[in-house]
Amino acid sequence: MSKQSRWQSLWHIPLILGGITCLMPLAFMITTALAPAEAAMRATDNFWEMIIPQHWRWENFIIVWEIVPFLRYYINSLVVAVVATAGQVMTSAMAAYAFSRIRWPGRDKLFLAYLATMMIPGLVIMIPNFILMKLIPEGLEIVAPFVDWMSLRYLGLGGDGPGVGRLAGLDSYFALIAPGMFSAYGTFLLRQFFISLPKELDEAAKIDGCSHWSIFTRVILPLSIPGLTALTLLTFMTVWGAFLWPLVATNQEYLRTLPVGLQAFQGQYATEWHLMMAASLLMLVPVIVLFLVGQRFFLSGLTVGSVKG
């Protein structure tokens, strides 16, 4: 037995090598983020100096907020991710309830249509969505010409300063948030979760005179916390990291989200890599925090709704 466990410990060698491979690029990121410009852009043939910080220039993390409107990007990203996530979890949960706990004609056909759209590449949908957003303001002006669709002044935003964008259409928070509030995948994930809860729960609640809404909020939702958490984590991370859609849907600096805003550190002729890496790390902080908070889900619960092995 002891002989076997000694052999067993040899397995640490490939694991440590693999682990180093995983961590080395990230160490390089941190080292660069902590270096002064001249040290980051210095050729060296000793690569250890690249993955073990030689300087501790924490100012880089402060400069990032000063030379570009990084705070604005950060707040934009947070607002967009939080609202879209809350919206998506809510709409998906309600739809999943209708797809799993209520019987109605055509239910399974519609659900199949939802599933079918999950196969369609996001790129197929992106172009019409872009055109839709482009056309929305014109359409709205016909429908409701008395509303100033071009600004958010009514909400006390904008005013004298730079405009905060339109209410809807390209260059608006609406464009950044709305498409993220609905997802066939989220509906699918939660439906699989709801369907695994015993039917007797609803029947008992119904006998007690509960409406569907109170069965949904008092019985189903509390029992589905793991599924709801999973969808919340996944959606937040997806929206937080989204790049292509915010890039094409907005053109104004004050609407930029973090992934798009990182471009600001990419100069015309030379990129300030120490600041780029510092900014990138700041962008990854919420992701790392959520990963550590939800590690149990990511490392074992991820199998929910994918494959039943």
Added chain:
Amino acid sequence: MKGSGIRRRETLIALAFLLPNILGFFAFTAGPVVASLILSFTSWDLLTPPQWVGLANFWELIGFHQSVDGIRANDPDFWKYLYNTGFMLMSLPVNIATSLIVALILVKNIRFTYIYRLVFFLPSILAGIAIYYLWRWIYNPDYGLFNSILAFIGIDGPNWLTDPMWVKPAIIIMQIWIMIGGVGMVLYIAALRNVNTELYEAAEIEGANSWQSFWAVTWPSVMPVTFFLFTIGIINGLQWGAEAVMVMTEGGPFGASTTLGYYIYLKAYQDFEMGYAATISWILFLLIFGLTLLNWKKGGGSIED
């Protein structure tokens, strides 16, 4: 009579629950799918009214014509970028292998398993724009980490991202790093824990060594996961690249790293050829759909149980 009243009530309630989701579903998913199909038969630069061109876009994209020096593709770029996209799919089998190997080691009751799992999962959770910038920096020929490591073992590395020969391998190496463990590892660990240990004992009695029992017992047992990873990998891999390539190489040098995903972006938002971009996206979808169908037919039997 009374029953049908209740049923109608139930249907109305169901629709009320469904309403917020279905509005978004039609506005931002189902509607756009139909719109994009219609768009693919038009020519539209967003400034002048769209023009119906029938199948012209499709012919322009995948058709061929006779020229003085033989048969030529109407859009040679498309075939080049299709090749690039397929080439970059090479990371998929490597990642299936790495995540299976890591999982195989991690299910042997060794210490610190949990920490290893965290570490091997980390790159995949961070993947995105920040990581693409990081890798662009890693491949920097003068100050980057990659060539510095190569120099350490005596190799003079190329300028990875501007060399037409090395740019695709460079991107593949990054993809391998991202998914070295990732979801694949997690799914494999779960599957390996479910393998019936009696099968291993039986194989041992038959005189199988560990290599043989891997192919006889382990590999067939984890086949559903492999199949799942392969299918999802093809689906994602064919769409992949618009973001990474934009950040790292802008498709260069000379289109050597342009994927179909990035081509769609270029056509739509740089050339403003909305119809043509929609056509590419539909051809891409048909390609993905066809390959997925083929996968199901070939591997479908093994996932039934």
